[in-house]
Amino acid sequence: xxxxxxxxxxxxxxxxxxxxxxxxxxxxxxxxxxxxxxxxxxxxxxxxxxxxxxxxxxxxxxxxxxxxxxxxxxxxxxxxxxxxxxxxxxxxxxxxxxxxxxxxxxxxxxxxxxxxxxxxxxxxxxxxxxxxxxxxxxxxxxxxxxxxxxxxxxxxxxxxxxxxxxxxxxxxxxxxxxxxxxxxxxxxxxxxxxxxxxxxxxxxxxxxxxxxxxxxxxxxxxxxxxxxxxxxxxxxxxxxxxxxxxxxxxxxxxxxxxxxxxxxxxxxxxxxxxxxxxxxxxxxxxxxxxxxxxxxxxxxxxxxxxxxxxxxxxxxxxxxxxxxxxxxxxxxxxxxxxxxxxxxxxxxxxxxxxxxxxxxxxxxxxxxxxxxxxxxxxxxxxxxxxxxxxxxxxxxxxxxxxxxxxxxxxxxxxxxxxxxxxxxxxxxxxxxxxxxxxxxxxxxxxxxxxxxxxxxxxxxxxxxxxxxxxxxxxxxxxxxxxxxxxxxxxxxxxxxxxxxxxxxxxxxxxxxxxxxxxxxxxxxxxxxxxxxxxxxxxxxxxxxxxxxxxxxxxxxxxxxxxxxxxxxxxxxxxxxxxxxxxxxxxxxxxxxxxxxxxxxxxxxxxxxxxxxxxxxxxxxxxxx
Numbered sequence: 001x002x003x004x005x006x007x008x009x010x011x012x013x014x015x016x017x018x019x020x021x022x023x024x025x026x027x028x029x030x031x032x033x034x035x036x037x038x039x040x041x042x043x044x045x046x047x048x049x050x051x052x053x054x055x056x057x058x059x060x061x062x063x064x065x066x067x068x069x070x071x072x073x074x075x076x077x078x079x080x081x082x083x084x085x086x087x088x089x090x091x092x093x094x095x096x097x098x099x100x101x102x103x104x105x106x107x108x109x110x111x112x113x114x115x116x117x118x119x120x121x122x123x124x125x126x127x128x129x130x131x132x133x134x135x136x137x138x139x140x141x142x143x144x145x146x147x148x149x150x151x152x153x154x155x156x157x158x159x160x161x162x163x164x165x166x167x168x169x170x171x172x173x174x175x176x177x178x179x180x181x182x183x184x185x186x187x188x189x190x191x192x193x194x195x196x197x198x199x200x201x202x203x204x205x206x207x208x209x210x211x212x213x214x215x216x217x218x219x220x221x222x223x224x225x226x227x228x229x230x231x232x233x234x235x236x237x238x239x240x241x242x243x244x245x246x247x248x249x250x251x252x253x254x255x256x257x258x259x260x261x262x263x264x265x266x267x268x269x270x271x272x273x274x275x276x277x278x279x280x281x282x283x284x285x286x287x288x289x290x291x292x293x294x295x296x297x298x299x300x301x302x303x304x305x306x307x308x309x310x311x312x313x314x315x316x317x318x319x320x321x322x323x324x325x326x327x328x329x330x331x332x333x334x335x336x337x338x339x340x341x342x343x344x345x346x347x348x349x350x351x352x353x354x355x356x357x358x359x360x361x362x363x364x365x366x367x368x369x370x371x372x373x374x375x376x377x378x379x380x381x382x383x384x385x386x387x388x389x390x391x392x393x394x395x396x397x398x399x400x401x402x403x404x405x406x407x408x409x410x411x412x413x414x415x416x417x418x419x420x421x422x423x424x425x426x427x428x429x430x431x432x433x434x435x436x437x438x439x440x441x442x443x444x445x446x447x448x449x450x451x452x453x454x455x456x457x458x459x460x461x462x463x464x465x466x467x468x469x470x471x472x473x474x475x476x477x478x479x480x481x482x483x484x485x486x487x488x489x490x491x492x493x494x495x496x497x498x499x500x501x502x503x504x505x506x507x508x509x510x511x512x513x514x515x516x517x518x519x520x521x522x523x524x525x526x527x528x529x530x531x532x533x534x535x536x537x538x539x540x541x542x543x544x545x546x547x548x549x550x551x552x553x554x555x556x557x558x559x560x561x562x563x564x565x566x567x568x569x570x571x572x573x574x575x576x577x578x579x580x581x582x583x584x585x586x587x588x589x590x591x592x593x594x595x596x597x598x599x600x601x602x603x604x605x606x607x608x609x610x611x612x613x614x615x616x617x618x619x620x621x622x623x624x
Contacts (some may be wrong), residue, residue: 001028002058003501004047004070005162006124008210012044017235018165020044025335026072026501036057041126041133041210044124045070045519048360048504056097063093067107072097072158073121074508076253081105081116083192106134113219114138114205118514120255122200123557124156126210133208135174139221140367141189141202141489142511144497145554148197151544159339160325163197168242172196172618174582179450179459182441185341186490188462193338199268201487205586223517225470225477225486227524235527240541242519247541250513251277251363259360262287264351265315267303269539269551270365270374274510276545278363279311288313289355289362295561296323307550320347322570325560328353333613335502341440341607342491343560348499365493367511370483372535373476373528374555377437380422381475384433387426399423430475431467432460440603448586452469454516462486476525506578563602566594566609577615582608 005016013035020031027046035042045058061068075081078098080295090104098119104126111134120142120469123132130615135156137145146163149155153168163169174195177187189199200206200339203221208214232238252273255261263275265288279286288308292301300318308315325346332349353360369375391399425436428443434443446454457464463482470481495511500507510516523537539551565571573591575584587608593599 001218002048002072003162004122004124005044005071005157006042006070006133007153007166007168008039008041008208009150009213010040010168011153011155011166013042015166016042016044018163019157020046022027022162022165024446025504026158030057032058033068036128036346039128039131039210043068043070043124043126043133048506056099056205057092058073058099060097060099060103062089062103062107067103067125068128069099069106069123069125070083071102071121071123073119073123073138074098074256074328074506075101075117075119075121075607076256077118078514111205111207111218112577120508120512122158126570127153131210133210135206135208136220136458137200137202137204139203139223139514139517140200140493142482142497142509142512144494145200146192146197147206148198149213149215150196151213154208154210154215155586159337160192160194160197164337168523169197170194173579175450176458178579178581179446179454181339181341181611182439182446182604182607183443183459184195184435184439184486184490185603186336186494187340188312188486188490195416223481223521225472225474225521225525227483227523231524232442232468236537236540237246239523239527239537240543243516243541244544246513246516246519247273247510248277248281250510251515252281253513254363254508254510256282257361260287260358261361261363262289262355262359263313264288264306264355264364265290265307265313266365267300267305267550268365268555269306269535270368270511271304272307272365272546272550273368273542274306274365275313277510279313284326286311287358289352289358290315290317291321291354291452292317294319294560295346295564298559298561303550307546310547316354316358318350320350322559324350324564326561329613332502332508332615333610334617336498336610336614339607339611340494340498341490341603341610342369342495343562343603343606345495346560348495349502350508351502352503352505356503360504361506361508363508363510364496365511366496366507366509367488367517368535368538369518370480370488370492371511371528374479374535374538375483376534376555377434378476378479378529378534379532380437381479384422384426393412397487420458428456430478431464432456434479435460435463435486436468438487440607445586445604449583451583471616472525476529480525480528485572562606563594563600566602566605567597568590569595571609573605574612574616579611579615 003026005019013534016033027048030047032045043059048216057067059070075098078101085104114136114585120140122143122145141347155166157163172195177191181187206217222283263278267270291301292303421437425433433492443454465480466485467478470478496507527537590601594601
């Protein structure tokens with residue numbers, strides 16, 4: 001992996017160097033900078049060397065100097081594309097660099113290049129003849145890309161901290177983005193924490209005319225559910241075999257590396273399947289890595305050890321203690337330049353930290369839950385539909401009040417937590433069920449926190465669009481679309497990218513392989529969630545690979561006991577770094593209720609704590 005940065009317009013080479021330096025953890029192995037003072041275009045790059053270590057330096061240029069690129073990511077089909085382009089007359093100067101494929105691919109296919117790529121990427125390609133900058137992000141947004149545009153300058157980079165090194169970028173917090181952060185637990189693309197700074201959404205490209213600084217954004221790919229009209233005679237067998245083949249090919253492609261490689265192994269279905277296929281396609285014993293927890297309700301280490309033993313991998317496990325968490329948290333908040341409130345960032349960071357001691361690349365199971373309906377809300381949808389149709393609003397309010405009296409447990413996914421969360425979501429229209437079930441605050445709570453009336457359509461615009469814009473009108477498909485378009489990109493993949501890049505580790509996601517995704521999106525929803533079973537068709541497909549005690553065990557998730565930490569005072573919310581827009585009275589009441597055990601505000605308190613710690617860490621030296 002790498003970090004990319006650049007700008008067109010006002011600025012100097014010194015500005016570019018400062019932007020580049022902000023990406024030192026993303027690219028610890030090398031750096032490059034290029035500038036054209038006449039046309040006022042600047043490109044910077046920090047490199048984590050993975051493929052073609054000797055010849056892959058960037059910015060990389062064609063032999064005639066007409067096209068140059070800075071690139072963050074991996075192109076898994078670069079070998080096939082190189083052969084195709086060579087047969088068309090293109091002459092390559094590197095041995096096997098995937099970066100050079102982008103240059104020749106753009107020369108041949110132009111802006112249609114992304115539709116020929118399989119991989120994860122964010123790149124900026126400069127066409128000197130046309131004075132055009134072409135920016136692009138992979139279909140699911142696995143690699144980040146921020147940008148901002150003013151009348152004088154267009155600036156881009158892999159991280160907000162890089163953009164802020166440019167003198168034209170002013171860090172003014174966006175109130176709307178802050179509301180979205182507390183509504184979702186993350187800030188969805190295209191928004192960022194700051195006014196006027198945007199994330200290029202996954203599946204999008206941007207073209208900038210560097211002479212006029214005018215730009216346009218277009219979508220080249222979208223996740224669209226398009227179920228097969230005819231079913232095979234035996235879907236479990238035929239689709240299962242196809243899923244195994246596609247996943248096996250995806251894993252095999254992602255074993256490509258010129259540096260040591262391993263696999264994350266939680267002991268769940270997704271990571272276990274990746275580990276099993278990696279071991280099958282590898283010529284040597286695969287290294288696997290896992291994290292355990294001292295609190296039993298959060299711990300899965302016995303399952304990861306079981307799978308490692310069955311597969312014969314070289315397995316390493318680390319247990320996360322409270323003391324270790326306290327040591328890690330300042331390291332995380334000092335490097336996290338945009339808040340994202342998924343508390344599993346903490347164990348993910350530790351997993352990446354320990355993994356990086358042994359390898360430079362790791363494979364994970366991310367994407368399977370979103371594609372195959374693996375989350376608990378899928379179980380709640382049928383009952384939720386019945387409840388919404390039959391229970392009058394006044395009765396609903398009474399049920400909510402009764403549920404609030406249930407004793408609060410801070411065990412992982414406890415019964416009271418699920419019941420209260422489910423009922424909270426059902427107080428709102430169907431398009432808001434998923435974000436309210438998952439988010440730190442509900443709309444009425446947002447209004448109290450910000451002291452105004454929440455504009456639901458504005459704050460939840462992304463969730464409403466995913467729900468209403470789904471061509472399939474059943475709640476399962478609409479929920480699948482929410483998870484794949486929003487939660488996957490802006491929570492799960494963001495968490496993995498940040499945790500891994502803080503440790504200079506590249507993480508690859510075989511389940512998000514383009515060919516596999518294109519097949520899975522055509523499987524009807526009733527084979528993903530079937531007879532009360534999540535990920536039904538995937539589990540059936542994996543039975544030849546994994547034992548039943550792994551496939552059929554309940555999903556635990558990668559949770560952290562932050563609710564208990566706040567209740568016991570082991571984590572404390574310091575209001576000194578919290579933005580003035582947040583009502584202190586609401587914050588204090590939530591903390592008091594949580595401490596007394598009369599309410600469960602774990603998600604809100606964690607999001608608030610993280611925001612404050614990030615603000616305070618800006619005044620502390622960054623821990624490397």
